[in-house]
Amino acid sequence: MKEDVLSVxxxxxxxxxxxxxxxxxxxxxxxxxxxxxxCVYAHxxxxxxxxxxxxxxxxxxxxxxxxxxxxxTEIKLGKILASNSSEFQKKTLMEVSQNSSLAQNCISSLPIxxxxxxxxxxxxxxxxxxxxxxxxxxxxxxxxxxxxxxxxQRLHESVVDMKNEINDFVRKVQKNYSILDQSMNLDxxxxxxxxxxxxxxxxxxxxxxxxxxxxxxDAELDMTVKGLKGAELNKEECRKxxxxxxxxxxxxxxxGEINSRFETYTFHVTNTDSQRLFVQVSKIGGHILTxxxxxxxxxxxxxxxxxxxxxxxxxAAENGIEKGEIVWQDVLQNNIYLNIAPTENGIVLYPDLVxxxxxxxxxxxxxxxxxxxxxxxxxxxxxxxxxxxxxxKNKVPSGFQILSKRLVLAPLxxxxxxxxxxxxxxxxxxxxxxxxxxxxxxxxNVLKVIDTxxxxxxx
Amino acid sequence: xxxxxxxxxxxxxxVTTASMTIVGTSFVQDVPSVSQALSVSENKAVQxxxxxxxxxxxxxxxxxxxxxxxxxxxxxxxxxxxADGIVGPKTAKxxxxxxxxxxxxQSSSDLYVxxxxxxxxxxxxxxxxxxxxxxxxxxxxxxxQFPNTIAGVVYQPWAFTAVNDGQINLEPxxxxxxxxxxxMNGWDPTYGCLYYYNASTATSKWIYSRTTVVTIGNHVFAI
Numbered sequence: 282m283k284e285d286v287l288s289v290x291x292x293x294x295x296x297x298x299x300x301x302x303x304x305x306x307x308x309x310x311x312x313x314x315x316x317x318x319x320c321v322y323a324h325x326x327x328x329x330x331x332x333x334x335x336x337x338x339x340x341x342x343x344x345x346x347x348x349x350x351x352x353x354t355e356i357k358l359g360k361i362l363a364s365n366s367s368e369f370q371k372k373t374l375m376e377v378s379q380n381s382s383l384a385q386n387c388i389s390s391l392p393i394x395x396x397x398x399x400x401x402x403x404x405x406x407x408x409x410x411x412x413x414x415x416x417x418x419x420x421x422x423x424x425x426x427x428x429x430x431x432x433x434q435r436l437h438e439s440v441v442d443m444k445n446e447i448n449d450f451v452r453k454v455q456k457n458y459s460i461l462d463q464s465m466n467l468d469x470x471x472x473x474x475x476x477x478x479x480x481x482x483x484x485x486x487x488x489x490x491x492x493x494x495x496x497x498x499d500a501e502l503d504m505t506v507k508g509l510k511g512a513e514l515n516k517e518e519c520r521k522x523x524x525x526x527x528x529x530x531x532x533x534x535x536x537g538e539i540n541s542r543f544e545t546y547t548f549h550v551t552n553t554d555s556q557r558l559f560v561q562v563s564k565i566g567g568h569i570l571t572x573x574x575x576x577x578x579x580x581x582x583x584x585x586x587x588x589x590x591x592x593x594x595x596x597a598a599e600n601g602i603e604k605g606e607i608v609w610q611d612v613l614q615n616n617i618y619l620n621i622a623p624t625e626n627g628i629v630l631y632p633d634l635v636x637x638x639x640x641x642x643x644x645x646x647x648x649x650x651x652x653x654x655x656x657x658x659x660x661x662x663x664x665x666x667x668x669x670x671x672x673x674k675n676k677v678p679s680g681f682q683i684l685s686k687r688l689v690l691a692p693l694x695x696x697x698x699x700x701x702x703x704x705x706x707x708x709x710x711x712x713x714x715x716x717x718x719x720x721x722x723x724x725x726n727v728l729k730v731i732d733t734x735x736x737x738x739x740x
Numbered sequence: 741x742x743x744x745x746x747x748x749x750x751x752x753x754x755v756t757t758a759s760m761t762i763v764g765t766s767f768v769q770d771v772p773s774v775s776q777a778l779s780v781s782e783n784k785a786v787q788x789x790x791x792x793x794x795x796x797x798x799x800x801x802x803x804x805x806x807x808x809x810x811x812x813x814x815x816x817x818x819x820x821x822x823a824d825g826i827v828g829p830k831t832a833k834x835x836x837x838x839x840x841x842x843x844x845x846q847s848s849s850d851l852y853v854x855x856x857x858x859x860x861x862x863x864x865x866x867x868x869x870x871x872x873x874x875x876x877x878x879x880x881x882x883x884x885q886f887p888n889t890i891a892g893v894v895y896q897p898w899a900f901t902a903v904n905d906g907q908i909n910l911e912p913x914x915x916x917x918x919x920x921x922x923x924m925n926g927w928d929p930t931y932g933c934l935y936y937y938n939a940s941t942a943t944s945k946w947i948y949s950r951t952t953v954v955t956i957g958n959h960v961f962a963i
Contacts, residue, residue: 382888389887392897399885406884464897470946472898497884541931541953541963559868559929559956573868573929575918580807582799612801618925636926650927732779734848 333461340460343387348451350384354408355444358437362430367419374416381409392464394471397479401443403497404488408436410497432491439488450478498695506543508633508658511566519546522567523560526599529553543570543652554643568655569600574647576616576640584644586610586617593619593637596646602635602654611737615641616648623654625663625690628700632657632692663690663700666719670702673722677715681706691716691726699725714739782837783808786827789835790815850890852912854878855920857894859912860902862919862959869957870916872930874923876961879934886934930954933961 357377361370385405388398415429425433454460463474471479491498514522516535523533532551536559539545545561552558558574584592590607597605602623608631609620621635638648670686677683684705691701701716712730717723731738780802787808790796795818796811809825816823819834832838854874862873880886880893887893895903902908912920930936936959937947950962 385887386892389892389896394898402886403884406888410884470944499884537954539931539954541933543931547954557867559866561929571927571929573871573922573927575867575915580798613921614801614803614805615799638922638925648922648927650925652928652931653926732781733851734779737780 337459337461340391340464341454343390344451344454344460347384347387347391348447350380350387351440351444351447354380354384355437355440358433358440362433362437367424370425371416371419374412374419378409378413378416381405381412385409391478392460392472392474393478394475397471397475400488404439406497407491408440411436411491414498436491453477504542504656506656508655509543509563509565509568513564514562514567516546519562519564519567520548522562522569523548523550526569526596527552527558527560531555538564543655545570552643552645554645556640556643556645556647558647563655566601568651569649570652570655572646572649574638576638576647577642579642580615582615582641584639584641586612586641588644589617589639589641590619592639592644592646593621596637596649597621597635597651600649600651602651605635608634609739612641617641618648622689623658625661626665627688628663628665629687629689629703630658630661631689632698657692661690661698666700668702668719668722673702673717674704676717676722676724677704677706681708681713681715684712688719689716693725701725782827785837786812786832786835789837851917851920851924853891853894854924855912855917856908856910857900857903858920859916860907860910861900862957863913863916865957865959867915867919868929869959870919871922871927872933872954872956872961873936873959874920875928875930876933876936878923879928879930879932883934929956930961933963935962936960937962 464472466473534549536547544564550558561571604624605621608622611618619637622629633654636650640647689703700719704715714728716726784802787800790811795815798807813823813825862870
């Protein structure tokens with residue numbers, strides 16, 4: 282009996298000892314785990330802090346560059362207004378343009394809530410475009426007239442206000458202001474940094490209008506549709522126009538209307554290959570303006586490139602693009618992209634370019650864009666120039682082998698169109714297009730064929 | 741009791757490991773895969789040679805797709821080369837073609853950035869909706885109110901939700917590429933829009949003040 286009791290006691294002691302050891306291990310593991318978690322947390326916090334510091338440094342760098350650019354712009358505008366030397370004005374206007382461009386880069390790299398500073402960015406971009414346009418005018422022998430000087434005066438006043446605001450702001454930044462922290466604090470639609478910096482475009486700063494034909498000018502964006510003619514059609518009449526063009530359709534669904542630069546009715550067209558196309562038809566004249574479709578994933582080609590060209594030209598002709606000529610092509614995957622230019626008196630009209638995408642498996646048009654054509658196409662009454670395409674051959678830089686030549690209407694900067702002789706040339710394995718003014722022989726533009734990972738481009 | 745302690749121990753270790761995993765991956769982003777970086781003309785030469793040798797049956801279009809890659813791998817295996825599907829100097833030499841080491845072909849980085857943004861912002865939208873998103877980005881590049889490059893517009897802080905939350909680092913699919921390419925070729929179903937939003941998720945009051953032009957899929961496009 283005594284032995285039994287001793288045995289039970291011994292067993293209890295053993296269990297208790299085991300429990301204590303187990304508990305100690307558990308506490309030990311728990312402690313170690315807690316320490317491990319604390320270490321991981323501390324490490325993560327440290328990493329987050331490091332990332333935060335790096336980001337803050339990038340923001341601060343952009344802010345200080347912005348301040349310097351605005352300050353330099355103000356000083357240089359003042360010098361331009363003080364100077365009477367057109368050479369100095371030209372050089373300094375170019376510098377102002379570059380300073381403004383840098384300011385735009387800096388402001389766009391700061392964590393500003395979208396659109397709050399859109400007016401400020403527009404002003405800076407337009408200042409860059411306007412000053413480079415004036416520098417160009419001086420480079421061509423022109424002078425700054427009273428309107429230019431008056432606009433520059435108002436620009437200068439605005440930049441002085443902007444300079445004061447941004448210098449006040451940067452003094453605030455120097456007193457432990459964190460752009461990153463403030464950008465993470467939202468107040469309504471905008472973060473605190475945007476609100477603080479927003480004073481820069483506030484009521485104190487008045488942005489003058491800059492009327493010019495140059496980069497970022499309002500005139501460049503205010504495109505009016507010149508080429509749409511005919512009666513206004515209703516939805517059903519536009520649908521019938523689609524039926525005429527897509528003869529082998531399986532289904533046409535009305536998808537809505539657009540009242541913008543172009544006024545259109547929109548339809549989803551499913552063709553017999555079950556390819557779904559998004560088709561926009563102009564209310565005026567019922568012209569097919571845009572077809573957007575991805576094409577099939579079938580990699581088998583059932584038509585040749587020549588077949589595809591005929592399909593594209595026929596499609597364009599059915600939609601009013603007469604006497605079209607294929608001026609560029611590129612094959613990507615199983616789709617061929619073709620650019621068609623209409624012609625007038627044998628002159629290739631580049632401003633009126635129509636773009637077609639043909640699926641080389643199904644042989645159907647899966648992409649079409651005639652918006653450029655209807656934006657720009659007007660009867661131009663172009664006359665054949667007195668010079669011959671061979672008259673200016675010698676104006677092509679030496680060393681270039683001329684591969685082909687033709688007469689074209691070239692779209693130049695800011696809506697300008699000039700009849701040019703186009704010379705496709707080659708040198709050192711690279712292809713170039715030279716555009717020489719058909720009257721004067723002056724070089725108006727040079728394009729180069731760029732081979733990229735994703736096909737060829739003309740730039 | 742012993743089982744209890746063992747269970748506790750396992751639980752503690754599990755929780756610790758899980759916590760470390762969650763904390764450890766919070767800063768990890770998807771990394772774009774390395775792609776074949778030959779020019780179109782070089783890819784065409786590779787395809788043509790592989791076709792002549794009977795490894796490649798697709799079209800000679802200069803696109804380094806799955807068919808070309810598997811043909812390159814088959815060729816490399818047959819010649820005892822490293823079968824990685826990449827045409828480097830050794831594979832090119834074995835094929836009997838010369839690579840232009842001066843890299844006259846430039847990367848399509850602008851197209852890649854545009855396709856990434858389209859995929860991040862509009863995957864799941866209809867094709868024309870993806871073209872439209874790409875067109876809005878390109879319209880912004882042209883507009884004075886926005887940065888003047890594709891990367892400048894895409895990475896403008898606070899401009900796109902999918903850029904802010906890191907989805908921009910997902911690898912774009914072929915549809916996003918096609919949509920980006922169409923927009924770069926001039927397609928714009930929005931006719932010049934500068935903004936879009938998802939009407940069911942947009943929280944900004946400001947965006948509703950813009951003039952609506954068209955709704956495509958879930959996105960409202962505005963100027």
